[in-house]
Amino acid sequence: MASYLDSVPFSGIIRIRDMMYSVADPYRLDQGDVSFDAPDTVKAGMARAITDNHSHYVQTTGVPRLRELLAAKLRATNRIPIDDVEDVLVTNGGIHGLYILCLSLLDPGDEVLIPDPAWPPAAGNILAARGVPVGYRLHEAAGWQPDLDEVEAAITPKTRVLYLNSPSNPTGGVLTRACLERLAAIAERHDLWVISDEAYEDVVFEGEHVSIASLPGMYERTLPLYTFSKSYAMTGLRLGYVAIRDAAIRDRAKKILFYTASNVASVVQYGGIGALEGPQDCIETFRTELRGRRDLFYRGIKESAGDVFSGEPPAGAFYAFLRIDPAWSDGEAATASASWRMVEYLIEKGRIGCVPGVDFGPNGEGYVRFCFARDRRELTGALQSMKQLFGVRV
Numbered sequence: 503m504a505s506y507l508d509s510v511p512f513s514g515i516i517r518i519r520d521m522m523y524s525v526a527d528p529y530r531l532d533q534g535d536v537s538f539d540a541p542d543t544v545k546a547g548m549a550r551a552i553t554d555n556h557s558h559y560v561q562t563t564g565v566p567r568l569r570e571l572l573a574a575k576l577r578a579t580n581r582i583p584i585d586d587v588e589d590v591l592v593t594n595g596g597i598h599g600l601y602i603l604c605l606s607l608l609d610p611g612d613e614v615l616i617p618d619p620a621w622p623p624a625a626g627n628i629l630a631a632r633g634v635p636v637g638y639r640l641h642e643a644a645g646w647q648p649d650l651d652e653v654e655a656a657i658t659p660k661t662r663v664l665y666l667n668s669p670s671n672p673t674g675g676v677l678t679r680a681c682l683e684r685l686a687a688i689a690e691r692h693d694l695w696v697i698s699d700e701a702y703e704d705v706v707f708e709g710e711h712v713s714i715a716s717l718p719g720m721y722e723r724t725l726p727l728y729t730f731s732k733s734y735a736m737t738g739l740r741l742g743y744v745a746i747r748d749a750a751i752r753d754r755a756k757k758i759l760f761y762t763a764s765n766v767a768s769v770v771q772y773g774g775i776g777a778l779e780g781p782q783d784c785i786e787t788f789r790t791e792l793r794g795r796r797d798l799f800y801r802g803i804k805e806s807a808g809d810v811f812s813g814e815p816p817a818g819a820f821y822a823f824l825r826i827d828p829a830w831s832d833g834e835a836a837t838a839s840a841s842w843r844m845v846e847y848l849i850e851k852g853r854i855g856c857v858p859g860v861d862f863g864p865n866g867e868g869y870v871r872f873c874f875a876r877d878r879r880e881l882t883g884a885l886q887s888m889k890q891l892f893g894v895r896v
Contacts, residue, residue: 510629513622514861518845522855529884530876532855534671536792536820537877538735540773541784547776551769558768562760564592564743565771571778572743580703581716582726582745589747591755592771594763595740596701596729597623602762603697603725603744604631606754612662614697615653619823619862619869621671624699628665636661639865642825645817646675650684657688663695664688666714669702672823672862672871674816676706682714689723696724704733704785707793708817721747732820733785734777739770792820792875799874802885807892811870820875823859826868844870852887 518532551557563569566587573587584590593599600623608614610632616624618637625635638653640646653664664685668677677685689696696714703711715724729742746752799822800815811824826840832847841858848854848870859869874881 506632507630510626511622513626514842515622515857518849518855518857521849525849525853525855528849528853528855529880529887530855531872531874531881531884532857534821534873534875535737536732536735536788536875537880538788538791540735540739541777541780543776543780544734544736544739544773545776547779548769548773550776551772556768556772560765560768560771562763562765563588563756564590564766565768565775568592568771568775568778571775573745575778576726576745580700580713580726582713583716583721584745584747589745589752591744591746591752591759592766592774593742593744593759594766596699596727596731596742597627598740598762599727599729599742599744600624600627600697600699601630602755602758603727604628604633605758606746606751607631607663607695607697607725608633609662611660613658613660614663614665615656615661615694616665617648617667617670618864619672619859619866620665621667621699622861624665624667625863633663634660637863637865640670640673640675642673642813645814646670646673646823647677647681650681650688653685654688654692657692657694661692661694663697665697665699667699667701669706669711669816669818671702671819672821672857672859672866672869674819674821674823676709676711676817678709679712682712683717686714686717686720690719694723696720698724698726700726701729702732702819703728705789705792705820706818707789707796707815711818715745721745725751730774730777733788735784735788736770736773736777739773741766741770741774795874795876795878795881796820796822798878799872799881799885802881803888806885806889810892813869820873822872822874823866823869824872826870828868840868841866841870848888848891852884852891854884854887 859866
């Protein structure tokens with residue numbers, strides 16, 4: 503009776519979302535959603551689709567024009583050697599793409615190496631596919647890079663897949679080219695598949711974004727995963743895509759795509775066509791503003807919370823993953839999780855949404871994640887509320 507699903511946890515983000523709906527005038531720094539609106543090219547593409555009556559079934563793998571544009575983008579921007587548009591499958595957002603990849607790759611008991619901390623659906627989708635997530639630590643002192651000897655030491659005869667997320671949710675770490683080259687060598691040496699989650703590819707402030715599938719010989723064993731959510735502010739429209747060279751894995755993925763969605767919403771796909779055919783200046787505009795919001799938030803954290811939180815600004819993505827001072831206390835009896843105690847305090851006393859670090863894995867305990875992609879007024883309001891809570895005087 504599908505009892506294995508009982509062991510698949512809900513993300514704590516869902517609990518927090520429910521808590522926030524009970525808060526009057528909240529500061530929604532818990533949600534990984536930008537305050538920007540989708541560009542006009544997206545809206546115009548969707549409007550044309552409605553006018554032209556594109557409201558019927560379309561191809562399961564995606565509208566041909568959209569797949570052509572995606573293949574061209576993957577070649578030109580990500581440097582992935584795609585020579586056949588058939589490699590590209592359109593999904594109902596990034597999380598759907600990850601679900602499809604996990605079900606296409608894993609047999610029950612197969613192990614997947616995932617970063618710790620990591621986006622909660624990474625482990626959840628592995629468990630839903632009856633796989634076993636095995637964490638490898640990301641090190642804050644190293645800019646949230648993994649220790650590659652630790653990664654290799656975690657490999658067992660049951661390990662099948664290496665999951666990467668760069669830029670990272672929640673840490674904002676960006677894997678360097680040198681790190682990716684060594685990870686590629688590990689994957690080749692141990693004959694591992696690689697799932698490369700690149701949802702935040704366009705939100706890089708320092709360094710460069712490198713797709714591991716672009717490295718020599720790696721596309722054959724790498725399944726890169728992307729979304730329109732962050733680059734084009736289309737979070738609610740649910741549009742993502744994957745690329746799969748291996749024909750057998752791709753055929754499995756097509757089956758799962760069909761049985762879970764039949765096809766992704768046609769009108770949304772035409773919005774994706776509009777995004778890719780139109781000017782791309784919105785990406786740089788968004789990134790520049792996000793950098794400004796990042797810097798505003800980190801300046802404000804020191805002024806508003808003193809030493810309660812600490813951490814360096816992230817190289818990518820749009821999250822502040824901050825360490826909680828172990829000496830901090832809310833005056834109540836200590837609970838098992840400092841992360842949850844802080845989050846509950848900020849929500850109940852300050853109306854500030856955030857996510858406990860432990861929700862992203864054991865190595866995230868003692869941290870809290872804030873999203874700084876909200877508008878500046880909301881960020882400033884949250885910081886002012888924080889200053890009142892922590893009694894900081896400047």
